Amino acid sequence: MTTVEDSVRTMPARAMPARTSVLERVLRAREISIVLALALLVLVTAIGHPSFVHSQSIRDILLGAAILGVLAVGQTIVVITRNIDLSVGSVLGLSAFAAGTLLMNHPGMPIIVAVLVGIAVGAGCGLVNGLLVRFGDVPALVVTLGTLYAYRGVAYLWAGGSQINADELPDGFLKFGTATVLGVPYLVLIAVAVLVVAGVVLRSYPAGRQLYALGSSPDGARLAGIPVGRRTLAAFLASGTLAGLAGVLFAARFGTVDAAAGNGYELNVVAAVVVGGVAIFGGSGSVWGAALGALLLTTIGSALPVLGVDQFWQQAIVGALILLAIGIDRLIAARVAAALKKRGSHVR
Amino acid sequence: MPAEQAPLLAVRDVSKSFGAVAAVRDVSFPLYAGEAHALVGENGAGKSTIVKMLAGVHRPDTGTIEMDGAPLALSSPADARAAGIAVIYQEPTLFPDLSVAENIAMAKPPRGRFHAIDRARMVRDATALFERLGVDIDPARPARGLSIADQQLVEIAKALSADARVLVMDEPTAALSTVEVERLFTVARSLRDRGAAVLFISHRFEEITALCQRVTVMRDGRHVSTDPLAGLTVDDLVRRMVGRDLSTLYPRRSTTPGDVVLEVDGLRRDGVFRDVSFQVRAGEIVALAGLVGSGRSEVAQAVFGVDPRDAGTVRVHGRQLRAGSPRAAMAAGLALVPEDRRLQGLVMDASIARNVTLPRSGALARLGLLFGGAERRAAAEWTARLQTKYGRLADAVSTLSGGNQQKVILAKWLATLPRVLMVDEPTRGIDVGTKAEVHRLISGLAEDGVAVLMVSSELPEVLGLADRVLVMREGRLVAELDRADATEESVMFAAVGQRKREAATTGATSAAGEQPAEKGVEVAL
Numbered sequence: 033m034t035t036v037e038d039s040v041r042t043m044p045a046r047a048m049p050a051r052t053s054v055l056e057r058v059l060r061a062r063e064i065s066i067v068l069a070l071a072l073l074v075l076v077t078a079i080g081h082p083s084f085v086h087s088q089s090i091r092d093i094l095l096g097a098a099i100l101g102v103l104a105v106g107q108t109i110v111v112i113t114r115n116i117d118l119s120v121g122s123v124l125g126l127s128a129f130a131a132g133t134l135l136m137n138h139p140g141m142p143i144i145v146a147v148l149v150g151i152a153v154g155a156g157c158g159l160v161n162g163l164l165v166r167f168g169d170v171p172a173l174v175v176t177l178g179t180l181y182a183y184r185g186v187a188y189l190w191a192g193g194s195q196i197n198a199d200e201l202p203d204g205f206l207k208f209g210t211a212t213v214l215g216v217p218y219l220v221l222i223a224v225a226v227l228v229v230a231g232v233v234l235r236s237y238p239a240g241r242q243l244y245a246l247g248s249s250p251d252g253a254r255l256a257g258i259p260v261g262r263r264t265l266a267a268f269l270a271s272g273t274l275a276g277l278a279g280v281l282f283a284a285r286f287g288t289v290d291a292a293a294g295n296g297y298e299l300n301v302v303a304a305v306v307v308g309g310v311a312i313f314g315g316s317g318s319v320w321g322a323a324l325g326a327l328l329l330t331t332i333g334s335a336l337p338v339l340g341v342d343q344f345w346q347q348a349i350v351g352a353l354i355l356l357a358i359g360i361d362r363l364i365a366a367r368v369a370a371a372l373k374k375r376g377s378h379v380r
Numbered sequence: 381m382p383a384e385q386a387p388l389l390a391v392r393d394v395s396k397s398f399g400a401v402a403a404v405r406d407v408s409f410p411l412y413a414g415e416a417h418a419l420v421g422e423n424g425a426g427k428s429t430i431v432k433m434l435a436g437v438h439r440p441d442t443g444t445i446e447m448d449g450a451p452l453a454l455s456s457p458a459d460a461r462a463a464g465i466a467v468i469y470q471e472p473t474l475f476p477d478l479s480v481a482e483n484i485a486m487a488k489p490p491r492g493r494f495h496a497i498d499r500a501r502m503v504r505d506a507t508a509l510f511e512r513l514g515v516d517i518d519p520a521r522p523a524r525g526l527s528i529a530d531q532q533l534v535e536i537a538k539a540l541s542a543d544a545r546v547l548v549m550d551e552p553t554a555a556l557s558t559v560e561v562e563r564l565f566t567v568a569r570s571l572r573d574r575g576a577a578v579l580f581i582s583h584r585f586e587e588i589t590a591l592c593q594r595v596t597v598m599r600d601g602r603h604v605s606t607d608p609l610a611g612l613t614v615d616d617l618v619r620r621m622v623g624r625d626l627s628t629l630y631p632r633r634s635t636t637p638g639d640v641v642l643e644v645d646g647l648r649r650d651g652v653f654r655d656v657s658f659q660v661r662a663g664e665i666v667a668l669a670g671l672v673g674s675g676r677s678e679v680a681q682a683v684f685g686v687d688p689r690d691a692g693t694v695r696v697h698g699r700q701l702r703a704g705s706p707r708a709a710m711a712a713g714l715a716l717v718p719e720d721r722r723l724q725g726l727v728m729d730a731s732i733a734r735n736v737t738l739p740r741s742g743a744l745a746r747l748g749l750l751f752g753g754a755e756r757r758a759a760a761e762w763t764a765r766l767q768t769k770y771g772r773l774a775d776a777v778s779t780l781s782g783g784n785q786q787k788v789i790l791a792k793w794l795a796t797l798p799r800v801l802m803v804d805e806p807t808r809g810i811d812v813g814t815k816a817e818v819h820r821l822i823s824g825l826a827e828d829g830v831a832v833l834m835v836s837s838e839l840p841e842v843l844g845l846a847d848r849v850l851v852m853r854e855g856r857l858v859a860e861l862d863r864a865d866a867t868e869e870s871v872m873f874a875a876v877g878q879r880k881r882e883a884a885t886t887g888a889t890s891a892a893g894e895q896p897a898e899k900g901v902e903v904a905l
Contacts, residue, residue: 236496238489245475245486252473255437256486257458315477372525 062309062360066324070331077335084338091217093327093334098223099124099281100326103301104308105230106274108322111305112234113267114247114314115165115172120275121297122183123157125289127279129187132196132289139202146205150280151273157183158272162265172268180298184291191291198287209284219281223323226274230319243267247314303350304329307357328353386449388413388577389434389465389546394443396429403429406443407603409596411546416568416578418588418609421598422621422839422872427581430598431550434579435467436460447546461487466539470551472531476524481506483523484538509537513567529560536567547571548579553587554673565591583671583876585614597621618876622839622868637847638662639697641831642714642800644683647692652678653855656692660800660831665822667846668835670875674852676835677719680802683833684716685709696800710739713799717789717806719835725789726777733759733773736792762791766821783814790821801825804835819845839868853877 078085103120110117131150135141157179164175198206211218234240246253246260253260283289308325310317329350336346387410396404404426411417419427432438434445436454444451447463454460460467474483481503482489490505492498506519515533517526523534532552539547547568553561568591572578580591588595589609597604597620604620640659647656653675660666668676681687683694685706694701696712709716718724726735736759759773768787770780777788786806793801806822807815823845826832836842842849849866851859851874859874 232496236499238497241478241482241486241489241497244478248475248477249473252475255435255457255467255469255473257436257456257461258486259458311477315475369525372521 063318063321063324065360066308066321066328070324070328073328073331073335077338081338084335087215089334089338093330094220095217095285096333097323097327097330098217098219099278099285100297100300100304100330101223101323102226102274102278102281103297104304104322104326105226105319106271106278107301107305108308108310108317108319109230109234109243110172110267110271111310111312112243112247112314112317113264114250115264115267116176116302116312117158117161117172117268117271117275118176118298118302119157119161119179119183120271120278120301121294121299122180122187123154123272123275124279124282124294124297125291126157126183126187126190127151127153127276128283128289128293129191129196129279129291131280132201132283133190135202135205136196136200143202143205143208147277147280150283151276154276154279155269155273158269158275159265161272162268165268166261166265184295187291187293195288195290196283201283201287205284206287209281209287219285222277222281226277227319227323230270234319239263239266244315248316300329301326303354306354309357309361311361385412387411388447390446390449391430391434392444392446394430394433394440394445396426396433396438396441403601404433404440405601407598407601408443409603409606411577411579412594413545413575413577414572415594416572416580416592418592418595419579419581419598420583420588420595420617420621421604422837425598425621426601427598428550429601431467431469431548431579431581434460434465434546434548436465458487461542464543464545465548466535466542466544466546467548468532468535468539468550468552470554472528472535474523474526474531474534477522479520480517480523480526480534481519483534484509484519484541487538487542505541506537509540512540513537515563515567527560529556529564532556532564533567536564536571540571544576546577546579548581550581551583553582553584561587585617585876618869618872622872637664638829641697642683642833643693643695643698644679645693645695647679647682647694648690649678649682649687650690653682653852656852656857658850658857658860660833662799662829662831663826664847665826665832665834665845667842667849668833668852669837669839669842669849669871670852672837674875675855676852677804679852680716680804680833680835681718683709684714684802686716710796713797715739715793715796715798715801717793717801717803719804719808721782721785721789726785728778729776731774732763732768732770732777732780732788735777735788736762736795738792739796758795759791762795763788766791766794767817781814783818786814786818790818794825798830800831800833802833802835805837806834807836807838807841815841839871842866842871843868851875 074085083089103124107117107120127150130153131146134149135143135146161172161176161179164170164179165172168175208218213221234243242253242258242263245256246258246263250260279294282293286293304325305317305322306312306325307328308317308321308323310322332349332353333346336349341349389411390408391410392408394404394407395402407426407430409417409419419430421427429438433440433454436457436459439455445454446452452459452463454463454465475486478486481499484506485497485502489497490501492501503519510517510519510533513533513536515530517530517534523531526534536547549568552564556564565587568578568580578591580588582588592609594606595609595612595617596606597617599621639662641662642660644659645657648654656675656679658666668679670676678687682689685701685704685708688704694703696709696714699712701712701714702708706716727738730738733755737755740758756773763770763773766787768780768784768791770784777785780788790803790806801822803822807818819841822832822834834842834845843866846866847863849859849861849863849871850857851861851871853875854877858877859870861870861874
């Protein structure tokens with residue numbers, strides 16, 4: 033047995049190559065390319081129409097991106113686990129209507145209560161999604177497609193044809209939608225705070241890493257002793273909660289809420305997430321990328337009308353962007369796979 | 381060496397059933413610290429069930445698993461890990477998107493400021509582990525793209541980081557080259573010498589003797605023996621693995637083989653099998669035996685055209701068959717009853733009638749449309765012939781028992797009136813009574829002049845039914861045994877690559893002529 037021990041000791045360990053993993057470099061490249069695309073878009077638009085970089089329109093873009101970004105953070109958490117939450121648009125509508133109704137009926141109520149109620153409504157919806165996915169053993173796509181209609185139905189049932197208008201809401205709440213700190217709107221600060229917290233948890237805390245693990249290999253996660261059911265449930269709960277928060281932000285920003293609020297948002301959110309480099313099959317991607325995706329899509333939505341591009345082309349361009357993002361993903365994946373295979377770890 | 385020390389881990393009177401099938405019955409054996417223990421047995425002997433119970437994936441129905449004399453409640457993989465049991469599976473279970481360091485630290489990552497994961501330390505720890513193991517894997521790279529061997533080393537690093545006291549390796553070497561196996565063993569030995577107990581499952585005797593001190597043999601879910609390896613020969617082990625009374629359930633047939641129907645010549649699929657040549661005559665049953673993973677099913681699938689082939693020809697009645705086309709194979713009179721009923725054999729949610737007539741839906745259609753009447757008539761005829769028990773033909777196949785599902789698959793292919801029937805594990809997971817029916821059916825078909833190629837892991841079935849037995853090992857045909865020469869031992873010896881001093885050679889003479897004698901030295905890959 034001496035030879036064995038000797039060989040263990042004498043097998044030389046090669047100097048480790050570059051610290052950053054291939055994976056991280058690719059992800060960073062994705063974030064950089066979105067920033068570049070964004071800069072290019074703003075530049076081109078601003079050259080033709082200088083008013084585009086006026087502070088008011090930038091504020092509009094940021095407010096839009098803040099709401100979409102909060103949704104995108106929630107969606108990312110779910111998509112990382114190899115699931116999807118299509119109900120976020122309906123949850124947003126329901127929560128916006130709940131918060132609005134509460135404030136309309138009790139104008140004296142502290143705003144924070146309304147915010148918390150909106151968030152709670154979202155959390156409840158997310159919990160239902162999570163329970164159905166976990167215990168119903170039904171794919172998330174189907175479950176949340178169902179709840180997309182169900183939650184919207186609840187909103188219609190509740191609102192009837194009625195609409196909450198800005199003049200029915202307390203001033204404090206509307207101010208909350210427009211107030212700024214050092215020129216930055218509250219809503220944007222809230223979105224950034226959400227982004228940072230989610231980003232740090234996903235990156236640096238075991239619970240976050242376990243979400244990546246179970247999206248990367250559900251069977252492996254089970255064998256590794258990760259509480260797969262609980263983590264999946266938590267992901268949907270987070271997504272619902274953030275959709276609830278987005279609903280309150282929506283109500284504060286627009287002041288006008290009816291049962292159709294947030295209709296169709298789910299597709300924008302999924303688009304933002306995919307463009308932001310979150311793998312739809314789970315296991316990789318970051319909230320930073322998703323938030324940048326949301327910002328890019330919102331900017332496109334504002335820039336194209338300024339450039340005189342008609343509505344139809346706007347949608348086609350967003351579509352093309354998604355296909356481009358997916359195409360780049362496949363290309364990079366193939367390249368990386370080849371590179372990793374070549375980096376055979378045992379050169380002796 | 382452990383003389384009379386108390387076992388580190390003891391499996392005590394453990395039983396586990398899945399439905400009506402008892403996978404493990406009253407098995408007990410001890411694992412000692414500082415010792416590698418081999419667990420051997422035929423396919424389906426219950427080894428993997430034992431592994432899954434140690435891993436906390438399955439819970440024993442009765443009996444206990446004890447560590448340091450106290451019973452362990454392993455109700456989840458997390459429990460097993462907490463108890464210090466690490467399991468390495470044949471197929472590693474890493475997270476491809478995460479870095480190697482993260483994979484190792486997943487269960488218990490090092491924490492730094494604000495209780496966040498300390499990535500730098502995580503990478504340092506992984507580097508240190510790899511240095512200890514004497515292997516060289518970049519901890520920062522993603523696990524995706526690592527070779528199986530490297531993935532297994534990462535799994536071992538995982539076990540090390542958890543300070544595992546019991547290391548279970550379930551056929552870890554199946555996909556490794558000799559060099560890789562040696563490196564894995566070096567690591568396993570150093571773990572063992574540091575006081576861990578190693579449970580090693582393998583079909584390769586030379587590996588067992590290279591690593592282990594003690595061996596437990598299992599057969600049909602039962603414990604046969606636990607002994608020091610030192611006093612045992614390979615012959616002893618093989619006899620214990622297969623030594624059951626050969627069941628007399630098998631119908632004897634008068635065999636008068638006709639013309640050659642199926643001719644396979646020089647068939648090769650890179651990395652899976654090579655140089656596979658054989659013939660099957662009309663009215664003959666040829667069994668393709670060998671261990672799981674030796675390439676048997678893959679040969680059948682390549683002949684049928686489901687899988688591609690890289691070289692070689694397949695002739696049916698002298699006419700060459702196009703590669704990669706199950707349609708052409710069916711047209712030539714071939715049928716393949718696959719191994720995995722749920723995945724490959726049946727459309728589980730479709731009706732019995734639809735399933736039975738699926739391969740012939742073209743022939744049964746009129747003007748391109750399928751009418752229920754023709755389907756039902758054809759299905760009723762064939763299910764009746766096979767004595768399939770079902771409620772209504774319109775019921776979903778998923779409502780049937782395993783045995784009856786198998787009959788539906790057989791009915792489906794027999795209805796195409798095949799001249800060559802290939803069956804892969806025809807009786808896996810079905811009860812004894814139905815088994816006998818399926819056996820009678822297969823021999824009946826052979827009597828009617830069908831050429832039958834049967835892939836089976838069940839030796840009694842192989843020996844009871846087949847006129848000739850082809851044995852595969854590691855992707856090659858290594859022996860061809862006539863009915864007279866085929867015994868449990870001769871087949872098993874050929875399958876594991878060991879030769880009994882003289883008996884097996886006489887058995888293998890007829891066919892293994894072109895195979896050189898030094899089979900045992902053959903290096904995989």
